[in-house]
Amino acid sequence: MNVVVVYESRTGNTRHAAEMIAHGVREQGGNAEAYPSTGVDLTTIAAADLVVVGTWTDGLFFFGQRPGGSMKLWQMPEIHHKKAAVFCTYAKNPGKTVDKLGDLVEAKGAEVIGGDAFHRNKLAEQVPGFVNGLMALV
Numbered sequence: 207m208n209v210v211v212v213y214e215s216r217t218g219n220t221r222h223a224a225e226m227i228a229h230g231v232r233e234q235g236g237n238a239e240a241y242p243s244t245g246v247d248l249t250t251i252a253a254a255d256l257v258v259v260g261t262w263t264d265g266l267f268f269f270g271q272r273p274g275g276s277m278k279l280w281q282m283p284e285i286h287h288k289k290a291a292v293f294c295t296y297a298k299n300p301g302k303t304v305d306k307l308g309d310l311v312e313a314k315g316a317e318v319i320g321g322d323a324f325h326r327n328k329l330a331e332q333v334p335g336f337v338n339g340l341m342a343l344v
């Protein structure tokens with residue numbers, strides 16, 4: 207299985223989560239690499255069996271949460287006819303960031319099969335379960 211993880215990150219938490227996801231897939235025998243949203247091309251996406259898209263939570267901490275850096279995510283290549291999963295990192299409360307990111311990724315052409323939010327200080331506890339869930343779904 208070939209998994210492409212695409213992330214948007216300001217201070218590194220989401221990049222770290224993306225790299226952990228790619229590492230976790232490789233540990234289970236798949237191929238996986240993580241790319242910043244501005245550094246992934248259509249050929250790479252086209253070769254993926256699953257595209258995982260992650261970003262940070264942007265908002266007013268307890269309301270108005272939305273996917274951070276969504277302008278850059280809109281500019282990433284199309285994800286036509288691909289299965290996808292989404293995730294966000296957050297500090298206090300992600301609100302509906304995962305659902306909103308799922309809508310964005312579906313608008314890019316993908317079929318979203320799962321999503322989760324990871325507290326920025328609990329990546330080591332939360333990311334492995336996400337990877338296991340993905341591997342069970344595809």
Ligand SMILES: Cc1cc2nc3c(=O)[nH]c(=O)nc-3n(C[C@H](O)[C@H](O)[C@H](O)COP(=O)(O)O)c2cc1C
Pocket residue numbers: 214215216217218219220221261262263264265266267268269270271295296297298299300326
């Ligand atoms: C401008 C700004 C707004 C944020 N708003 C929220 C928020 O509404 N809720 C929340 O839980 N975290 C919020 N955060 C925290 C980030 O989502 C969190 O630290 C995330 O892990 C950062 O990811 P990154 O290191 O990949 O940039 C905000 C951070 C910034 C810089």
